[in-house]
Amino acid sequence: MGDSLHIRSEIGRLKKVMLHRPGREFLNLSPDSMGRLLFDDIPYLAAAQEEHDRFAELLRENDVEVLYLDQLVAESIASNATAREELLDGWLAQSGVSSPSVLEAVKDRLERTEDPLVLVDKLIEGIRADELELCASGACRSLADVVAAGGNERGGLLIDPIPNLYFTRDPFSIIGQGVSLNSMWSVTRRREPLFGQIVFKHHPVYAGAPVWHEPGHEASGCIEGGDILVLGPSTIGIGISERTDASGIDALAETLLWGSPASGVDRVLAFSIPRKRSCMHLDTVFTQLDVDAFLVHPGILETLKVFELTRGVSAGSTAIRSLEGMPLESVLADAIGVDSVRIYECGGGDPLAAAREQWNDGANTLAVSPGKVIVYQRNSVTNDLLYKGGFDLIEVPSSELSRGRGGPHCMSMAFEREDL
Template identity: 55%
Template sequence: MANGLYVHSEIGPLKKVLLHRPGEELLNLTPDDLERLLFDDIPFLEVAQAEHDRFAEILREQGVEVLYLEKLTAEALDAVPGAREEFTNQWLDESGLKGKAARAAVKEYMDSIKDTKTFVDKTIAGLRKEEIDLPANSSSLLADLVGSDQDGETDLLIDPMPNTYFTRDPFAVVGKGVNLNRMFSVTRNRETLYGKFIFKYHPDYKDAPLWYRRDSAYHTEGGDVLNLNAHTLAIGISQRTQAGAIDQLAQNMFWEKGDQCEIDTIYAFNIPVSRAFMHLDTVFTQIDVDKFTIHPGIMGTLQVFKLTKGAQQGEVKIEEMNDTLEHVLEKALGLDQVKLIKCGGGDPVAAAREQWNDGSNTLCVAPGKICVYQRNSVTNDVLYKEGLDLLVVPSAELSRGRGGPRCMSMPFAREDL
């Protein structure tokens, strides 16, 4: 565990996890910008932070070391001379900002922030036009500002990254390495920049192998990746992860970096393209050795592709399976039986309502011990009755971002089962 990364399951006792505490990026959300920034509502920041702090506290009470994305990024940028300058230039390249004068003004402003952690927070928060001092008689600068991607329709000069508190998606830890993702939307793909610099420069994580890179041709996101065991991954073919990404990942894991990667089997689940099925972890999450929470809509026959390492160099064998989720998981885990626990307890109205608030999206801290959102009372009652130990997270505001406890966390280390 020299580089600090070690994740071979979804349920092994959690030792180290990465979070991002919601910040001023939520204050730069306006109703007109919600659709572009992938939000349905505007969380109340003060309460969202209090809820998130309680989430972190619950994890610490279970003996989990809590890391923060913004702090690790700052440490990475401070670790190597020139790293912050490199980050700033790439952040500007991907900001949507147009015009040399505007770029120069923003760079001067960002460079003036001396504390690196404060600087990182600002890159996530975004920038309003009013925050930049325009030199007198500088009509070209003003034209540049209005000529940004926002074209004067908003007071934002550079968009915030309000989804950053969902640390599950920009990258995914698999074994001792990382899938550094290319995300589905331009809005969220900017978040992968923080992972790039953490795994490039941070003293504790710079040696972690990359199974996937953010400049790859195909989209993929961490919410579609489940570590079933040390040798087996489940990945969703979804709204956010393309089949081509899984092909590339298999090639990298089995062959390109096969000497470093233990994964030899990938189950690719073809799930519906809809908001309710955004990622595989909104459809099912593992909560015990033989138990999963599921969205009732995934019941029935599924199309699943089993990818394994072939005998010849570069060969990936693909076997199509058409079977139930239950049977596929039993085969993948080598179990005689698994239990699927339905979100909403099978009540279609409760299931739809609580799936909207991520009732199937749970974070397992140890086998049978899971973090759940408080508001999903019907599902939580079913889980209690099934003998699960629930760690209940307050969720009135955090849930407005449409992601649950698993979405808000990226495990860096778990004990073996």
């Protein structure tokens, strides 16, 4: 059950990780839709799959068990009618279709898909308007139905795909032995946490894990997993970013600090980074390499602010302290319990290289063990800096995967690491 999850650091030897292999959802990207679906370009699916398969292969070569999100969801609904119904109802509610007759037709189409894995992959792929022939069957009873059925408002799509799901770091986050089901910033990603809800409620292995946070945009702000770093057994770092706001951090911090069962967390560090797409999440500008080493995009250093959240005097309250004036090195050393830390700058001190390679996720690394780190092959300046620093790098080909603006850390959700 929940004890199958165990994450107390970003660098302890990685034992189990969850990925999502890009699928036909990429084929439903178009120049007209990619903006609202948070893409700057359209990856070539076959090459992206080859690169992703190599990523998974490299993880396995380092004794990491690789799980796949669609398979976990399929296993959760395979023999559980309630879970299947929850998945379909939740997905349809967030589909963006308001016409009852169109929704009924879509639901009927999905309910006739018997194979659980085929169904889950279809939910991720999205539905084209020409798949159902809605009006030809007499289902359209209004002008709104006709417009929806034609997909005219979505460039031929009846229901959008979920192409960002290969960034499995974001929709939910493993912290300790529990999970934060995150509240996504963008409408296009708000169906993603639903898959985590199904897994952690119904999966035969992972059901029953403590839930530290659940989606609730109006009530508790937004928080995404790319902004959450487990710095140690009792300290969590969270970015205040383009996609995670202070209200979201407040909500998660309250549960981590005061919830039952206990999370083991007694301190949350909130890192305020530039709120723009080039920074996006904390892990796109800042990741841990070793017990005393971090990789940082230098563009955040001049404006970075850090706040410490701990338990307040009264039950359920939070004490907040600004760490302004405290060097980042000191903040991090204190957070992870070492005398000092080494900070490496993405781009190696060259501002053009830093901007270029950070855009291509040069600062977004995934440690498989202390000092052994998966990086994107294309970021040669930063990688050379890390090689010279003595790190053992595992390079992943990334010409297509990087088009979605996410690196090895973004593409993985660690389920289990050894304690340091």
